[in-house]
Amino acid sequence: MARVDAAAAATGQDSYGLMRRAGEAVAASALRLYPGALRFVVLCGPGNNGGDGYVCAAALRRAGAATAVFALVDPARLKGDAKRAQTDYSGTSQGMTAFEPVSGDVVIDALFGAGLAREVPAEVSELIQKVTAAALPVIAVDLPSGLDGGSGQVRGAAFRASHTVTFMARKPGHVLLPGRDLCGEVEVFDIGIPWRLVEAEAGPLHVNNPAIWRATHRVLGTSDHKYRRGHLTVFSGPETATGAARLSAMAGLKAGAGLVTIASPQAALAANAVHLTAIMLASVDNDRDLQVYLEDARRRTFVLGPGFGDPEKARAFAVRMGQAGRHLVLDADGITAFRLDRHRLATAFEGEAVRLVVTPHEGEFARLFPEIAEDGTLAKPAKALAAAAAVGGVVVYKGADTVIASPDGRAAIEEHAPPSLATAGSGDVLAGIVGALLAQGLPAFEAACAGVHLHGQAALSVGPGLTAEDLAGAVLPA
Structure with a gap:
């Protein structure tokens, strides 16, 4: 000024x-x-x-x-x-x-x-x-x-x-x-x-609002079918930790993905199957299974991390999807898996188009970007932008003032997320919403901005006493 x-x-x-x-x-x-x-x-x-x-x-x-x-x-x-x-x-x-x-x-x-x-x-x-x-x-x-x-x-x-x-x-x-x-x-x-x-x-810093993504969001047409609306895959954790993936998957379905599949370890198939109806289920245990799953070119967009657990497998799966040209929302355990290997993640998703969205909360941000988190001279938007440049993807730096940052220098601040979002599973829901929007063809930055906005709006519609299950059920399409 x-x-x-x-x-x-x-x-x-x-x-x-x-x-x-x-x-x-x-x-x-x-x-x-x-x-x-x-x-x-x-x-x-x-x-x-x-x-x-x-x-x-x-x-x-x-x-x-x-x-x-x-x-x-x-x-x-x-x-x-x-x-x-x-x-x-x-x-x-x-x-x-x-x-x-x-x-x-x-x-x-x-x-x-x-x-x-x-x-x-x-x-x-x-x-x-x-x-x-x-x-x-x-x-x-x-x-x-x-x-x-x-x-x-x-x-x-x-x-x-x-x-x-x-x-x-x-x-x-x-x-x-x-x-x-x-x-x-x-x-x-x-x-x-x-x-x-x-x-x-x-500078390219905005308050998050629908004008950011409206021009790039394709409105449903009368000739559309479920595959044109995009296929979202969410990776499940082991049989004792399947709920987070289902929250992401349900949020993705509500946010408008035409099809949603949970890619589950064989041992967790039964635990997942008993809770699923419209969401499909596939067995993916290892890298070979994932290769076979990726042979269907319509499976373009993935969420990895909620309840996933296994860091070595998380790294291998994320790198495989980057090398295969897929879009990925990396959350929770998926972020932590790369805490000592961020360069490997960035290398896997190199290219002109941004295909990676990373959604860390404060602690996960410090684990993946320690040198940026420790820099007391940087405000939150500057930290998020530095992280986006470092990883070559969109960074959703979560919190009550979530900042969405793109490696091209754009950033947006969300100001309407209520404090009721500070509840277990809320981040899993956000990952699913962003994944669904990516699956529908929105560019990564626009998908992340829209996802954060829809996440906050769903929470506002539920009101006090919100749980992650309530939140996933209240999600509306962009």
Whole structure:
């Protein structure tokens, strides 16, 4: 956004005019949200975010609202537009340490914006604690102070805002956790910067939504049949661990795959057969069995990992499918099987088209990509993108703020997955949904994005008390 602001100024836009629109938008929101406030307390920082605060304070005073300004730095030290805003404010201000909360106060946080990349000073941390202890409502300007706009991580301490007013577009810190929980309701205000300047700096990072996959998803036609809708195969674990594969298979069937087969060890056939109706069953015990199974070219898409158990066989099966040109969703035990052999996995799926989707949770991500997981300088989207480049496939970095990343540099953040998904078997269901979408012909990134979205929507439709069985049954096609 700093580069966007600079580009706007270079095109002849009045930078102070942009600041005035931003600050006045915050004032308008404050008056609308808290018409009964006894006093608006505006906390002004040392940069342009503080300048927005001074503009806001001036607008509140013009509206007749009781307003008090507390400054982090001596106003004489301000420069540029921030200095002009402070001068135009023309009211008095006090040092930050003079602020004492009063019942009826509404705090407008204009200390630091989205560009914060360091720990907040001790006096700010103490102020945040004071405001939090007093349970005062906070309106954040751009982003709650203390949050890193690129990662959503807390830099020492951060305000918990009831409302955030940001400008032109949301930032990653508004969507990634814990930032999402600290922003409250986020309002995006267009201050008049040409959108082409924003797009030029935004990069290929999106909030996950149907527009990502809609153009590549083929709608069912009247002449379609089950084979045209795709055949999904899910590998089963041993006879004592067959449930995870069945969850994946059922989710794949519900998500629209025309046929779904569980490829089961001979010893687990009976355990699987007793639970299956529309889902087919095949005996696949070893590499030779898999070779025979792959002779049918219609068997293009596979899920490997849920409840699978055997790491050596998992590696052999995954490599075989990569070499055979198949699509694979690698989950759970399949991911862990490659913890010391990631290069082998990447080599097996080399090629122009991306055919591999890997779906790790936090622990599995650290096992498969330890050097990336340990890099504290990277935000979650950057970690997911680095992992996608390393493995040559799409990475679904799961969590309450799941990030889907492609080796071509695209990434999406899911923001509507409910906490009820934190239940055993939920990831198995997701793997089956993504597999079904791959089987139907969606490219890997689009299939992963759609799968994550459908997974969250199914959970929302079930509501509290969700189990993985409920989740699989609630899946709808894209």
